[in-house]
Amino acid sequence: MGSEPKPKAPSKAKRRRKPPEEFVDYIIWIESWDWSYSLSLNTDRRAVDPYHEFRHLQISGRLLHPKGLKTDRVEITLLPSYDLLPSAGKKRQPRCVGSLDVHDDRIAGLVSIPMDALPPILxxxxxxxxxIVEMRxxxxxxxxxxxNSFRLEMKLDKDDLPVGVELPR
Incomplete structure (x- = not known):
């Protein structure tokens, strides 16, 4: 019954820290684009609006950076959204402004843009x-x-390009 030392709790295994995420500049040379529009009655059961309006802008091009992916064909779809207008409020905490998905024959991108940005882009x-389209x-x-970022550019200076990237003429 003496003064025996307390047994020590087993030490927890130390977790390895997640390495900081590495960001890449995806640079696409624009070769063509297409725009489509449709308007129909909204047949959803819980429709907020009686109409369903669909407009999207598709930009096609060639991936200049990074190299080494299955394909260099890229199709970026810009979807105008009322949710991104200042009047819609800032209730959401978005994870990204867009995404890129690799398929066998192309890289497909999807980006939401404010509705009022569509006319000047067109x-x-x-x-x-x-x-040039640049996504980071x-x-x-x-x-x-x-x-986490998307931009359309008329040109890029050599200083703004990653090392080894040449723009087509």
Missing amino acids: QMLMKGHFR GARFRYHQALC
């Missing part, structure tokens, strides 16, 4: 001013990458 594409996000993991 005008710039019609005049041939936008030449995580490396592909399980054939998908979530992107």
Whole structure:
């Protein structure tokens, strides 16, 4: 009954820290684009609006960076959304602005844009001013990458390009 030392609790196994996520610039040279529009009656049971309006802009091109993926064919679909307008409020905490998914024959991208951004984007594409799509996000993991930024550019300076990337003329 003496003063025996308390047994020590077994020490927990130390967890390895997750390495910081590496971000990649996905640079796409725009080769073509297409826009479609449809309007129909909304037949959903719990429809908020009596109409269903569908408009999206598809940009096709070639992936310039990073190299070494299955394909360099890219199709980015821009979906205008009322939820991204300032009047919609800031209730959500989005994980990304868009995503890229690798398929056998192409890389498919999906990006939501504010509804009021569509007209100027269409005008710039019609005049041939936008030449480059740049998306920044995580490396592909399980054939998908979530992107935290998206931009359309008329040109990029050599200083803005990753090492070894050459823009087509």
